[in-house]
Amino acid sequence: MVMALEGIKVLDLSRLAPGPYCGMILGDLGAEVVRVEAMDKRARVEGVLGLSDELAEMFRAFNPQGRNKKSIILDLHKDEGREVFFRLAEETDVILEEFRPGVVERLGIGYEKVKEINPQVVYCSITGYGQNGPYAGLPGHDLNYISTAGLFSAVKDDEGRPVIPSNLMADMAGGGMHAALCILAALVARSLHGVGQYVDCAMTDGVVSLMHLEPLLQRTESLSGLPYYNVYETRDGKWFSVGNVEPWLWENFCRALDREDLIPMQRDTEKYPELSSILREIFKRKTREEWFEFFKDKDACAAPVYDIDEAGRDPHLRAREMFVDLEHEKFGKITQVGISMKLSGTPGRIRSFGASPGQHTEDILSDLGYSREEIDALRDNGAVA
Numbered sequence: 001m002v003m004a005l006e007g008i009k010v011l012d013l014s015r016l017a018p019g020p021y022c023g024m025i026l027g028d029l030g031a032e033v034v035r036v037e038a039m040d041k042r043a044r045v046e047g048v049l050g051l052s053d054e055l056a057e058m059f060r061a062f063n064p065q066g067r068n069k070k071s072i073i074l075d076l077h078k079d080e081g082r083e084v085f086f087r088l089a090e091e092t093d094v095i096l097e098e099f100r101p102g103v104v105e106r107l108g109i110g111y112e113k114v115k116e117i118n119p120q121v122v123y124c125s126i127t128g129y130g131q132n133g134p135y136a137g138l139p140g141h142d143l144n145y146i147s148t149a150g151l152f153s154a155v156k157d158d159e160g161r162p163v164i165p166s167n168l169m170a171d172m173a174g175g176g177m178h179a180a181l182c183i184l185a186a187l188v189a190r191s192l193h194g195v196g197q198y199v200d201c202a203m204t205d206g207v208v209s210l211m212h213l214e215p216l217l218q219r220t221e222s223l224s225g226l227p228y229y230n231v232y233e234t235r236d237g238k239w240f241s242v243g244n245v246e247p248w249l250w251e252n253f254c255r256a257l258d259r260e261d262l263i264p265m266q267r268d269t270e271k272y273p274e275l276s277s278i279l280r281e282i283f284k285r286k287t288r289e290e291w292f293e294f295f296k297d298k299d300a301c302a303a304p305v306y307d308i309d310e311a312g313r314d315p316h317l318r319a320r321e322m323f324v325d326l327e328h329e330k331f332g333k334i335t336q337v338g339i340s341m342k343l344s345g346t347p348g349r350i351r352s353f354g355a356s357p358g359q360h361t362e363d364i365l366s367d368l369g370y371s372r373e374e375i376d377a378l379r380d381n382g383a384v385a
Contacts, residue, residue, distance in 0.1 A: 003030025004346040008187065011036060011088055012069065013097040013104075015045055017142070017167060018126050018175025018203060020065035023096060025180040027068030028339045028348040034088065034364060035066075037357040039075040039385060044357055057356070061328050064336045066354020072365075073358035073385040076107050080383035087368050089114045089121065094183055098126040101136050111198045120196040122186040126179050128170075130202030142167035142203070145174065149207035154214050174206025227275040228253075228266055231305055232283035239305035240283055240291050253300035257282060328353060358385050 008031040012023040015038070027033040041047045046056035060066050072088075075081040086109075089095060095114060097104055104110040104125070111123040128145050129135040135148070146152065146169050152162035179201040186197050228244045244250040247266065254262045262278065265271040283291065288304045295302035306314065312323045312335060321338040328334045339348040361384055365375050378384045 002346055003348060004343055006030035006346075008032070008094065009092045010034065010094040010096060011085075011092045013095070013099070014126065015043065015098065016048065017065075017171040018179065019096055019098040020045070021172055021176030022124075022126070022179040022183070023069060024065045024067065025177065025341075026094070026183065028350065029341065029343075030346070030348065031094070033069040034092075034360070035069050035071045035355070036076075036085065036088075037071055037073045039073055039081075039382070041357075058331065060354035060356060061331050061334055062336070063354055067336070068351050069355060070360040070364065071355040071357055072361045075383050076109060078381065078383045080378055080381055082108060084365070084368070084378070084384060085109055086114075086117060088364070090117050092118070093120075093122060093187065095121060095123045096126070096179070096183070097124070100139070101125075101127060101131045115196065118196070120190055120194070122183055122190065122196055122199060124179055124183050124186075124199035124201055126175050126201045126203065128203050130205060131200045135204075142170040145170035145204040146207050149174075149204050149211060150214070151207055151211060153218070154211065169210065170203040170207050173210055175201070175203040178203070178206035178209075225272070227272055227279055230276070230279075232280055234283055234286060234288040234291060236287040238288040240288050241303050241305055242279070243301040243303075245301075249299070249301055252298055253295075253302070256295065256298035256300055324350065326350065326353070361385065 005026060008026070010023060010026050010031045010033040012019065012033055013036045014020055014023065023033045023035070038044055046059060049059070051059055072084075074084055076085060089109075095111075105112075111121075111125075114121055114123060125131065127136070128140040129138060129148070138144075143164060146165075147162075149170075151169060155163050155165060157163050179199070182199045182201050186199055190196055228242065228250050231239045231241045234240050242253065244253045250266045251260075251263050254260055259278075259282075262275060265275045286294065291302065292304045304310075311317060314323075317323055320342075322340065323335055324338045326334050326336055334353075336350070339350070341348060362375065365378070365384065370378070375384075
């Protein structure tokens with residue numbers, strides 16, 4: 001069955017988190033993604049993480065961000081390496097990079113240069129703060145971007161201190177997924193209007209967009225500290241989530257507990273300490289799994305709080321193929337995250353594990369029309385590996 005992005009070619013110069021995740025989304029949907037790896041091993045993801053060769057091989061097998069991609073090593077500082085890049089760029093649909101603003105221009109491979117040979121290209125730059133503005137040139141990581149975006153005003157502990165989350169909001173959502181959405185929109189625009197374009201994707205912008213309701217919520221009723229929208233410890237020391245925002249769901253919840261007297265307390269903020277105390281005591285009566293079974297037929301919003309391993313075994317997530325078992329020739333059965341976009345006519349597919357750096361250099365150069373002698377010369381010159 002044909003995949004949604006089958007026939008779309010992506011040239012991926014990114015290295016860490018947001019870019020590789022964006023490339024994973026596009027690759028899962030059928031795009032042909034070619035990763036351009038750095039000549040210097042320290043600049044590749046395994047070098048940044050300080051992995052040995054053995055651990056790097058295992059990392060590539062288990063890391064879903066590398067799947068469905070080919071790999072070529074290019075030295076973009078050399079004329080010969082840039083010539084290979086331009087030959088690839090000439091026939092690609094999408095270029096993805098995440099260097100700091102100005103780097104690709106200094107290398108001579110920026111959008112304006114590529115547009116001269118491929119005016120229909122979609123060229124996406126993922127950065128922390130965007131291509132313009134006072135912070136454009138600043139270095140940073142997920143933590144810095146969510147700080148600037150104001151996210152910590154919504155993620156604090158009981159004493160008001162910022163709680164550092166995993167790198168989900170800026171790297172993955174505001175960066176990788178945001179960039180994939182931008183790229184798909186640009187591809188649709190190209191198909192409708194016949195024009196390529198430059199995509200300026202800032203992770204901080206993405207986080208601000210994700211927080212679009214926070215100013216309103218903080219001026220009305222924040223979702224923080226609400227007894228009917230909270231987590232409670234269970235008898236076995238685990239946690240259970242309750243999210244009954246709508247009055248009728250709250251009523252169902254209270255009736256299931258045989259505590260109809262709690263129904264009027266949902267919006268009575270003065271009673272919140274009392275209500276929270278009552279619910280904490282109630283949830284201590286059963287284990288997490290007992291509560292989940294109890295609420296399954298009560299038409300109330302209630303769910304167990306899982307850790308990562310538990311989520312991977314959850315029967316619903318398995319039925320949805322959000323965790324899939326794959327067979328690796330060296331490491332045996334490997335579990336990876338599945339494909340979240342469920343398209344009935346053009347479903348995505350996991351076609352390959354992450355490639356080792358330069359695994360496809362020879363094949364890619366041959367497909368570009370390089371002869372055996374020319375490939376050897378490029379290797380001898382250090383332009384490719």
